[in-house]
Amino acid sequence: MSGGVNLAQLRALVAVAESGGFGAAAGELGISQSAVSHAVAALERAVGAPVVHRTGRVRPTPLGEQLLPHARAATASADAIAVISARHRGGPAGTVRLAAPATVCQGLLPGLLGEWRAAHPRVKVRIFEGEDDELAAWLATGTVDAAVLIDPDPAPAGSLQLAQDSMHALLRRDHPLAGQPVVDIRDLEDDAFLLSEGGCERHIREIYRRIGARFIPTHRIRDVGTLISMVHAGIGVSVMPALAHAMIPAGCVLIPLLPRVTRQLVLTGPADRPWHPAVTALVATAGGVPGG
Missing domain, CATH: 1.10.10.10 (Winged helix-like DNA-binding domain superfamily/Winged helix DNA-binding domain)
Incomplete structure (x- = not known):
């Protein structure tokens, strides 16, 4: 150069x-x-x-x-040229930097990584865990080559909806409602509410908007692990996506929540530049996964 x-x-x-x-x-x-x-x-x-x-x-x-x-x-351009060349010699190759929120990293990616390794052994996937609102910026600036975005509007051309993930009540196992098949958000009004200030806040606010109630959380917690630990300690209740099941300790439960609110998990490359060829191969391999 x-x-x-x-x-x-x-x-x-x-x-x-x-x-x-x-x-x-x-x-x-x-x-x-x-x-x-x-x-x-x-x-x-x-x-x-x-x-x-x-x-x-x-x-x-x-x-x-x-x-x-x-x-x-x-x-990235040099890597893409190498991958295109490798594809003509026997399939995609190279490293893909993939960003995803914590619940996706724990609840969805382990299975996908196994599928990708089997289908594309010459492709290495590096995971970047971040908050929902960080991922689109990382993708736009080239920090990552692909991302699992939450409810992108519009979804970039060529993207794939991996899952539809519903919001669940997070309760301690000895909570009076812990044995119910579903929980109405109104039944949690007397509990202290712990709010994760990540990307799920807008979905939680949507639940309260649908019932016409004000949303006033008792505690605001940035770290998801801290929030789960506080619910486990009996400090309050919370709402998390179904994919968080992999993060929940034995002393807590996730129960489907009413009103039902879902989020769309979309695997995509950048919207404003050509995709790394290996990203295209990964998207083509990943089938849609049913949500919770």
């Missing part, structure tokens, strides 16, 4: 920025930490200024932040 910048240097910058350190970047790239350091240093000589802060937490400098979108685009 012109100006003395090459793909190895750009890959090193992206890996250091995304992993937060030279050692972790070396593991991601499969090279030595020294090689990563030399590649970043060579990039800095080529552009004439530091691209990462090396003191304290390793992070991009303002110049590094400006270079990152272009570095991601360049490395």
